[in-house]
Amino acid sequence: MRRDVFQAIADPTRRAIIGLIALQAMTPNAIAEHFDTSRQAVSKHLQILVECELVKQEQQGREIYYQLEVAKMKEIDKWLEQFRKIWEDRFNQLDTIFSNIKQNKP
Secondary structure, eight states, rough: OOHHHHHTTHHHHHHHHHHHHHHHHHHHHHHHHHSOOOHHHHHHHHHHHTTTTTTEEEEETTTTEEEEOHHHHHHHHHHHHHHHHHHHHHHHHHOOOOHHHHHHHH
């Protein structure tokens, strides 16, 4: 079953996992040390991230390492870019309004 990537990143624990493995590949045990949940709960989050192709797993000896799938993150960023432009334009409009109010204040 392929999961929706945006539903996957909506969970704060999964976002935190993405942040951790963005810096370096990690084993499930190393990831679990950063959370107050069981190793099994972390494994479930990792499985969802793998199903969404946000994370890939690589076997190194007896250990499995999880690392960020940068290409998938770029897809998300590309989709968000359209909204980033809208937000920036609106913030610029607000800046102009506030500047005008400030200038007209006695």
